[in-house]
Amino acid sequence: MNRPSLRSLFRPRPSSSLRRIAATFTALLAMVSALPAIAQxxxxxxxxxxxxxxxxxxxxLAxxxxxxxxxxxxxxxxADQPVNAASVMKLVxxxxxxxxxxxxxxxxxxxxFGGPVDTDGTLQGDLYIRGQGDPSLVLERLWLLLRRVQAMGVKNIAGDIVLDRSAFVLPPHDPGAFDGEPTKPYNAAPDALLVNFRALTLGFVPDLLTGRARVLVDPPLAxxxxxxxxxxxxxxxxxGDWRGGLQAELSDPERISFAGNFPAECGEKSWPVAYADPDHYGARAIQGLWRxxxxxxxxxxxxGRAPVGSTxxxxxxxxxxxxxxRDINKYSNNIMAQQVFLTLSLQSTGTGSFEASREVVRRWWRERFADVDPPVLDNGAGLSRDxxxxxxxxxxxxxxxxxSPLMPDLAASLPMAGVDGTLRRSQAGAGSAHLxxxxxxxxxxxxxxxxxxxxxxxxxxxxxxHPEAGAARAAFDALVAWSARQ
Known part of the structure; x- marks a missing residue:
């Protein structure tokens, strides 16, 4: 008697009925594959x-x-086409x-404190400030931080002020690479110890008696x-274009100069600019403000690095x-969004990096939206071509x-049409749309x-x-108005 081979045991031949079912199933698959992927x-x-x-x-449009x-x-x-969403990516x-x-x-x-504080108020050692990615260490909060140091009895520092920026591991950054505008504050790079968004605010106060405008600068960089x-x-x-009329020279990290003039008709004006040497901005700002x-x-x-294990x-x-x-989404703050994005991997792995944060978000996305492809993230702010x-x-x-229970927090962060943020001048859906x-x-x-x-x-x-994407705003307004009528 012929015995069946092992191969035949594990690969049985289908019966004629099974073959008919398989053929029908194959035909159905072919029909489905010929249909549009998603109905529009x-x-x-x-x-x-x-x-x-x-x-x-x-x-x-999508x-x-x-x-x-x-x-x-x-x-x-x-709706299923992957597209560049610019700052809307901040929602992710x-x-x-x-x-x-x-x-x-x-x-x-x-x-x-890197040493004891003498009775005369001298810290006998260095003062260490260790950045952990705070997106909001603006000038006012930096002043409060240093004021608290002074309230603890420190008036003089015998050593250095050491800034620990090691929590983030970041690639080299060219502030002009994205759009050729290196002095724009939105092109500033993130930093584990981000001070005042690495921005200077130049103030101009006209004085008709002297024929000149006083120039103010915050913070006072050393x-x-x-x-x-x-x-x-x-x-x-x-x-008019009072910034252009000043003919400012901002590329020298040691000196700012003006070859033009300022119109008195402008009244008082302020001008936020990116500092020419961003990597040394924090040190200059803290040293200048302390003094x-x-x-x-x-x-x-x-x-430098803070001592390991120090209290x-x-x-x-x-x-x-x-x-x-709310600050990020209402005003589309790019650098704050990047700080939050990097914090995701800092909290997950102990070090913040763009690639690690992209992986954190990819895992999070797959757990919650398994049937939709995850976004392609760059820096978490949408300031990207990719x-x-x-x-x-x-x-x-x-x-x-x-x-979600988080709905109030996210919804309240969105600009309200005709009211605030980047939609304060919009009349489409005024008072009824958060976008x-x-x-x-x-x-x-x-x-x-x-x-x-x-x-x-x-x-x-x-x-x-589209190369003329800005012209789509009227279509967006029409879409918002149509949706509000439903």
Whole structure:
């Protein structure tokens, strides 16, 4: 008797009925694969009309409008296409952070005394300030930190002020690489010890009696020379492009100068600029402010490491993450978003880096939105040519947030149309839409919630990728108005 081979035992031949079932199943698969991947719904007529007036093709848009609580979308147009969403990408960073860290999370900046404090107020050693990624160590909070050092009896420092920036591991940064605007504060790089967004604020106060404008600078950077005054423009010169009229030279880290003049018609003005030597900004700012507060420093402010295992004299706490999220989304603050993004890996692995944070968010995304491809993240702020996300992905995120206990924190962080933030001048959906905006060369985007008169809430996502993407704003306004009427 012939025995069956082992191969035949593990690979039985299908019966004729099984073969017929398999053939039918294969045919069905072929039919399904021939269908469109995701059914689309047409854009509203008023949106298409606005696109035609702007001479933008409909396929330059990715749009989705769906009930906030979930359910069938009202509009689904190219919603599965990965596109560049510019600053709308901040929604991914801030919602992931609220979910992973919690809305009450705070950054703590430890301050350590490297020796005893004598009775005459001299710290016999170095003062260590260890950065932990605080996005909000602005001038006022830095002053409070140094004021607390003085309140603990330190008037003089016999050593140095040592700034520990080792919590983040970052690649080299060229502030002009993104758009050729190195003096714009939004191009500043993140830093574990980020002081005042690495920005200077130049103030101009005209004095008609002297014919000059007084020049103010905050913070007072150690070693930076700034003229006390600048000449006023001829009488009755319109304010206009007063920044260009100053002909400022900002590229020298030791000196700022002005070859032009300032129009008195402008009144008092302030001008935030990025400092020419960002890596040394923190040291110069802290040293300059310490001395401006009356403190003495025998050494200098410099980069270094805090002693391992040392006990801090105190830690300066930041506002909560919920408060930080409002600043990020309402005003589209790029560097704060990057600080939050890097904090995700700092809290997860002990060191903050862009690649590690991208992996943290990818894992988080797959756990919550397994049926939607994760976004392609760069720096977490959307200030990138490489970031990608679909309108479907953003819709799922916003629907998830709406059903979450975190909804009040995220929704309150979005600009309200006609009221505040980047939408304060918008009249589309004024008072009824909370939308994050995004804008880059070739990109315009909005995403958030629209509240209707009937009490319904809809998620709205609209993204344009096109050389004339800025012209899509009228179509976005039409979409918001259409959604509010549903």
């Amino acid at each position: 719904t047409p854009l509203p007529a008023e949106v298409e009309a606005a696109l035609q007036r702007a001479r933008l093709p409909a396929d330059s 749009v989705m409008v769906a009930p906030a609580e979930g359910g069938a979308p009202l509009i689904r147009w190219r 960073t801030t919602y992931a952070a609220l979910d992973l860290l919690g809305p009450t999370f705070r950054w703590n900046t430890p301050v350590t 070693g930076l020379r700034v003229p006390e005054t600048v000449a006023l423009a001829p009488a009755r010169t319109a304010c 401006a507060m009356g403190g003495r420093l025998a050494g200098r402010a410099r980069e 801090p004299a105190f830690s300066a706490a930041s506002p909560t993450l919920a408060e930080i999220t 970031g990608r996300i679909s309108a479907l992905g953003l819709t799922r995120l916003l629907q998830s947030a709406w059903r 994050k905006t995004g804008s880059l060369r070739d990109v315009a985007a909005v995403a958030g919630y629209v509240h209707t008169a009937s009490g319904r809430r809809y998620v709205l996502v609209a993204i344009a990728n």
